Amino acid sequence: MDGAVDGDVLLVGCGNMGRAMLQGWLAAELVRPECVYVVEPSAALRNLAGALGVRTYAAAAALEPGLSPRIVVLAVKPQAITDVLPSYRPHVRGCVVISIAAGIPVSALEAGLGEIAAIRAMPNTPAAIGKGSTVLFANDRTRPEQVEQATMLLSACGAVHHVEQESLIDAATAVSGSGPAYVFHFIECLADAGQRLGLPPETALALARETVAGAGALAMSSDTPPDELRRQVTSPGGTTEAALAVLMEDSAMRTLLISAANAAHRRAADLAAPTTPA
Numbered sequence: 001m002d003g004a005v006d007g008d009v010l011l012v013g014c015g016n017m018g019r020a021m022l023q024g025w026l027a028a029e030l031v032r033p034e035c036v037y038v039v040e041p042s043a044a045l046r047n048l049a050g051a052l053g054v055r056t057y058a059a060a061a062a063l064e065p066g067l068s069p070r071i072v073v074l075a076v077k078p079q080a081i082t083d084v085l086p087s088y089r090p091h092v093r094g095c096v097v098i099s100i101a102a103g104i105p106v107s108a109l110e111a112g113l114g115e116i117a118a119i120r121a122m123p124n125t126p127a128a129i130g131k132g133s134t135v136l137f138a139n140d141r142t143r144p145e146q147v148e149q150a151t152m153l154l155s156a157c158g159a160v161h162h163v164e165q166e167s168l169i170d171a172a173t174a175v176s177g178s179g180p181a182y183v184f185h186f187i188e189c190l191a192d193a194g195q196r197l198g199l200p201p202e203t204a205l206a207l208a209r210e211t212v213a214g215a216g217a218l219a220m221s222s223d224t225p226p227d228e229l230r231r232q233v234t235s236p237g238g239t240t241e242a243a244l245a246v247l248m249e250d251s252a253m254r255t256l257l258i259s260a261a262n263a264a265h266r267r268a269a270d271l272a273a274p275t276t277p278a
């Protein structure tokens with residue numbers, strides 16, 4: 001397997017994001033199933049992972065004591081991470097640890113695991129269909145080839161962007177990590193508006209979904225900036241202009257999204273607080 005991970009991969013937590021990433025790695029043949037070790041307490045989720053051909057374990061204590069993976073991926077909830085870390089200390093020497101836990105700083109990973117090469121990554125759920133956006137930050141102990149391998153793994157789920165400042169991971173969380181939920185809510189609201197104008201519910205929902213998917217694909221299909229795309233579909237005195245006058249009055253939509261992203265950003269800081277050394 002050219003361009004594959006050279007060694008074992010240990011995935012801790014195989015819920016929504018963990019499984020989405022695992023499926024992406026296997027589909028892209030970046031890892032061989034027999035080289036992937038998955039720790040997941042839920043029997044149902046372990047079975048789903050096991051069906052993909054990987055090795056599964058209910059807890060860290062069940063792993064082979066000598067297991068020394070090339071990459072460890074932490075995909076448990078931020079609230080669980082402090083409890084989880086110490087049991088992986090025996091397995092992280094010489095590897096790179098990638099954590100996708102929102103808000104958990106590298107300092108917290110080091111507090112639990114010791115001096116490690118650590119990468120904080122923020123993926124999003126379109127990763128499940130290979131259309132994700134992941135932002136990553138690597139600490140100073142991470143060697144260039146480790147960053148390269150981590151980037152390769154995360155690329156199986158979509159685009160990967162690097163940031164040089166760790167604080168920007170929380171900014172990315174507020175935009176792309178939580179962002180799909182904002183878009184899903186936009187679809188709900190647009191469908192609701194369609195229903196109120198008399199469309200049958202299923203037609204309104206189909207139109208809202210297709211419009212968001214189609215406009216997103218159009219926005220990705222060229223370098224034309226979104227404000228220009230907007231102007232192209234806004235005829236003077238037309239229907240779109242009438243709607244945009246409402247959305248853009250006093251920067252209404254911009255202000256709302258900035259407030260929403262700020263709330264997500266503050267929450268990321270709150271999640272970090274209990275584990276950040278004073």
Ligand SMILES: NC(=O)c1ccc[n+]([C@@H]2O[C@H](COP(=O)([O-])OP(=O)(O)OC[C@H]3O[C@@H](n4cnc5c(N)ncnc54)[C@H](OP(=O)(O)O)[C@@H]3O)[C@@H](O)[C@H]2O)c1
Pocket residue numbers: 012013014015016017018039040041042045059075076077078080084100101102122123124125177178
């Ligand atoms: N979902 C997103 O959109 C998204 C986006 C970006 C980043 N993230 C990050 O991704 C991480 C996972 O999120 P998720 O949505 O995938 O959550 P999830 O579906 O709840 O998955 C987490 C999994 O970890 C398992 N787990 C709990 N304790 C464990 C332990 N000690 N060892 C191994 N596994 C353990 C959980 O099992 P139990 O349910 O049995 O406890 C659960 O199956 C979070 O830190 C989140 O911040 C998520």
